[in-house]
Amino acid sequence: MSRAHLIHACQAMLRRDLTVAWRRRSDMAMPVLYALIVTMLFPFAIGPESALLQRIAGGIVLVTMLLAMLLTLDAMFSSDIEDGSLEQLMLSPQPLELLMGMKILAHWLTTALPLIVITPLLAAMLHLPGAVIPVLLLALLLVTPLISLFGAVLVALTAGTRRSGMLLALMLLPLCVPALIFAAGSVAAAQQGLPWLAPISWLAAVLVLALVLAPLACAAALRIALDS
Amino acid sequence: MGLAIVLGIVGLYGGLVLAPADYQQGDAYRIIFIHVPSAWMSMFIYAVMGVSAFVALVWRIKLAEVVAMESAPVGAAFTFITLVTGSLWGKPMWGTWWTWDARLTSELVLLFLYLGVLGLYHAFEDRRQGARAAGFLAIIGVINVPIVHFSVNWWNTLHQGSTVNIFGHSKMAWDMLWPLLTMTLATKFYYAASLFRRAQTDLLDLESGKDWVRKIAEREDER
Numbered sequence: 097m098s099r100a101h102l103i104h105a106c107q108a109m110l111r112r113d114l115t116v117a118w119r120r121r122s123d124m125a126m127p128v129l130y131a132l133i134v135t136m137l138f139p140f141a142i143g144p145e146s147a148l149l150q151r152i153a154g155g156i157v158l159v160t161m162l163l164a165m166l167l168t169l170d171a172m173f174s175s176d177i178e179d180g181s182l183e184q185l186m187l188s189p190q191p192l193e194l195l196m197g198m199k200i201l202a203h204w205l206t207t208a209l210p211l212i213v214i215t216p217l218l219a220a221m222l223h224l225p226g227a228v229i230p231v232l233l234l235a236l237l238l239v240t241p242l243i244s245l246f247g248a249v250l251v252a253l254t255a256g257t258r259r260s261g262m263l264l265a266l267m268l269l270p271l272c273v274p275a276l277i278f279a280a281g282s283v284a285a286a287q288q289g290l291p292w293l294a295p296i297s298w299l300a301a302v303l304v305l306a307l308v309l310a311p312l313a314c315a316a317a318l319r320i321a322l323d324s
Numbered sequence: 325m326g327l328a329i330v331l332g333i334v335g336l337y338g339g340l341v342l343a344p345a346d347y348q349q350g351d352a353y354r355i356i357f358i359h360v361p362s363a364w365m366s367m368f369i370y371a372v373m374g375v376s377a378f379v380a381l382v383w384r385i386k387l388a389e390v391v392a393m394e395s396a397p398v399g400a401a402f403t404f405i406t407l408v409t410g411s412l413w414g415k416p417m418w419g420t421w422w423t424w425d426a427r428l429t430s431e432l433v434l435l436f437l438y439l440g441v442l443g444l445y446h447a448f449e450d451r452r453q454g455a456r457a458a459g460f461l462a463i464i465g466v467i468n469v470p471i472v473h474f475s476v477n478w479w480n481t482l483h484q485g486s487t488v489n490i491f492g493h494s495k496m497a498w499d500m501l502w503p504l505l506t507m508t509l510a511t512k513f514y515y516a517a518s519l520f521r522r523a524q525t526d527l528l529d530l531e532s533g534k535d536w537v538r539k540i541a542e543r544e545d546e547r
């Protein structure tokens with residue numbers, strides 16, 4: 097098995113997932129709409145004072161992103177399991193780890209990227225100062241791939257079960273707490289005019305670690321969950 | 325189990341009656357005789373669960389799966405006791421039931437990890453497959469145990485650092501220390517007894533239909 101084959105397989109995998117997502121564009125728009133509506137609810141629930149909204153804007157945006165991504169994670173493998181293509185992937189001569197990495201990348205491109213694109217709008221709805229928005233975007237760029245990677249491992253673990261939605265939330269959200277703390281920390285620091293680079297660097301370090309380990313763990317989890 | 329109860333009664337008597345009241349906290353400090361051993365157990369059981377889950381995944385030993393999965397409810401219970409007694413103590417001492425301190429938060433995450441493992445285990449129809457999947461989650465979650473343990477040193481927040489030191493001089497009077505250590509032994513024995521009993525039941529259930537299980541059942545019948 098040559099290197100060219102490997103690259104070809106990865107490209108094919110990525111192209112397939114992106115095509116499937118593109119054919120169902122309306123599904124792709126759902127998380128974006130969800131995030132918009134959830135963000136819109138907060139000013140109604142806690143009152144429209146801009147000082148209050150400003151203080152919690154970063155946190156609201158981060159939690160909304162987390163929840164929106166959680167909703168899409170559930171469907172990551174389900175259609176592939178139903179039509180049997182996942183088993184074909186597991187049988188293929190290419191390393192499953194790499195293919196899973198491509199799948200996670202496709203998931204991030206189709207769900208997290210649209211969410212990040214509308215983040216400035218969400219931040220503006222909550223009166224977040226314009227100077228903080230780049231920091232928020234940077235934090236999101238680091239946090240969302242982490243959620244995709246963690247989530248893929250856990251979704252793979254629940255792949256063999258029937259009802260996995262709430263279970264996934266129960267497992268994923270505690271694991272996301274540290275990432276959320278660092279991301280919110282950087283945004284809060286930027287808002288107060290303090291140096292915000294340290295939490296961002298932590299996030300980047302964790303992301304690099306997860307980029308290497310999560311596809312391995314995801315493949316191992318799939319093998320455990322589907323071997324019967 | 326008997327040993328655990330005896331030690332528990334001795335430890336509680338020593339802690340609640342014999343040990344002198346603290347000069348600053350009065351009698352309220354006595355809750356540590358439950359809080360601290362439970363907290364130690366919450367981490368210890370997670371470590372046991374992680375190690376046996378690892379053994380189960382690598383060597384596929386059925387018994388290790390049973391040990392890992394039957395540890396989880398006991399560990400979750402100890403974690404819950406730790407959080408409840410901690411907040412009961414926190415109300416008069418810190419003036420609040422709960423605060424987002426590093427130690428408290430990581431202990432809460434530990435509880436959710438236990439619950440996640442249990443939930444995943446029961447979500448599968450095939451129990452061995454469920455045990456393997458949940459064991460994998462337990463191994464991922466092991467990373468939280470050192471975070472709980474060192475959180476008081478890494479982040480200097482509200483929860484105090486450790487006073488008891490195994491390999492050195494503890495910063496605690498002997499009158500208070502011995503009931504604490506007795507309670508620690510009691511919880512350890514309780515865990516061991518409960519784990520053995522649970523594993524026994526679980527194994528019998530898992531192997532029901534096999535010959536040796538039927539023989540045990542018949543022998544019970546004859547009595």
